[in-house]
Amino acid sequence: MEVVHHSSAFLLPSVAPDHRPSLNYALIVLNQRLPRFTPLLWQHAQLRLCADGGANRVFDEMPGLFPHEDAVAVRNRYKPDVIKGDMDSVRTDVVDFYIKLGTKVVDASHDQDTTDLHKCVSFICDFTPDLEKSKLCILVAGALGGRFDHEVGNINVLCRFKDTRIILISDDCLIHLLPKAQNHEIHVLSSVVGPHCGLIPIGMPSRSTTTTGLQWDLSDTEMKFGGLVSTSNIAKGETVTVHSDSDLLWTISIKKSQDSSP
Numbered sequence: 001m002e003v004v005h006h007s008s009a010f011l012l013p014s015v016a017p018d019h020r021p022s023l024n025y026a027l028i029v030l031n032q033r034l035p036r037f038t039p040l041l042w043q044h045a046q047l048r049l050c051a052d053g054g055a056n057r058v059f060d061e062m063p064g065l066f067p068h069e070d071a072v073a074v075r076n077r078y079k080p081d082v083i084k085g086d087m088d089s090v091r092t093d094v095v096d097f098y099i100k101l102g103t104k105v106v107d108a109s110h111d112q113d114t115t116d117l118h119k120c121v122s123f124i125c126d127f128t129p130d131l132e133k134s135k136l137c138i139l140v141a142g143a144l145g146g147r148f149d150h151e152v153g154n155i156n157v158l159c160r161f162k163d164t165r166i167i168l169i170s171d172d173c174l175i176h177l178l179p180k181a182q183n184h185e186i187h188v189l190s191s192v193v194g195p196h197c198g199l200i201p202i203g204m205p206s207r208s209t210t211t212t213g214l215q216w217d218l219s220d221t222e223m224k225f226g227g228l229v230s231t232s233n234i235a236k237g238e239t240v241t242v243h244s245d246s247d248l249l250w251t252i253s254i255k256k257s258q259d260s261s262p
């Protein structure tokens with residue numbers, strides 16, 4: 001069976017020879033305080049979107065991440081390619097500023113049934129040729145912490161776009177989906193992530209999950225809410241393997257001490 005590899009190389013300041021990106025990254029900035037390493041994610045990404053009020057965050061907060069630089073110069077450098085959402089949070093001064101720089105603004109206010117993150121993921125998928133979809137990886141900055149309904153909505157996007165690699169990121173941790181019935185090999189780059197981690201069934205119980213590389217490995221173990229879910233686990237080495245009969249969320253902590261400059 002094919003092995004699916006996962007790595008957090010996008011958190012490394014530069015791409016080391018043995019961590020050359022095999023993926024094409026896109027970045028979506030949400031309406032939450034910018035994670036400190038947002039400039040790094042920005043640099044790795046080939047396409048940068050702001051979900052509605054996420055554009056306010058780039059405009060207001062990016063200069064603060066470069067305290068010794070002129071704010072306008074920073075804003076001109078970090079120009080989103082697209083702002084998409086229902087446009088009830090992004091300010092008009094921010095829209096006007098980025099339109100002048102050439103940002104595409106997509107008003108999807110007619111759709112009040114999907115979140116702004118969903119709308120941005122749809123945009124990226126619609127504009128990614130089928131042949132390139134397997135190499136696409138969408139990084140979502142500011143997806144965790146804050147309002148619980150938004151957090152759950154963000155996790156639901158992982159489930160609604162199961163065939164797309166999407167990684168939810170905050171200052172503290174990252175989350176992505178491990179689709180069922182695949183062999184997952186997670187490369188734990190210990191300079192930037194870990195050791196705290198978790199494996200959580202999503203959508204339905206898992207009747208059987210087997211792992212290697214964790215302090216508390218699972219061996220053909222059942223997981224469900226109301227029973228066992230694997231939280232406060234520890235990644236022991238460089239590699240964690242996971243196989244399950246159900247979709248699982250993988251989460252791992254992000255280290256505080258890393259150099260987050262691009």
Ligand SMILES: Nc1ncnc2c1ncn2[C@@H]1O[C@H](COP(=O)(O)OP(=O)(O)OP(=O)(O)O)[C@@H](O)[C@H]1O
Nearest residue numbers: 030031051052053089115116117143146147150151
């Ligand atoms: N507190 C938060 N926690 C997690 N994600 C958030 C939070 N606030 C916003 N987001 C994310 O950022 C996206 C854009 O946020 P924005 O505030 O523009 O959305 P919204 O649809 O106007 O929200 P609201 O529910 O307040 O009307 C949301 O779709 C959501 O994915």
Ligand SMILES: Cc1ncc(C[n+]2csc(CCO)c2C)c(N)n1
Nearest residue numbers: 052085086087111112113114115116
């Ligand atoms: C059952 C149900 N619950 C909530 C909403 C509201 N809602 C969900 S996504 C969204 C857009 C946010 O930008 C809004 C307003 C709905 N439509 N249907």
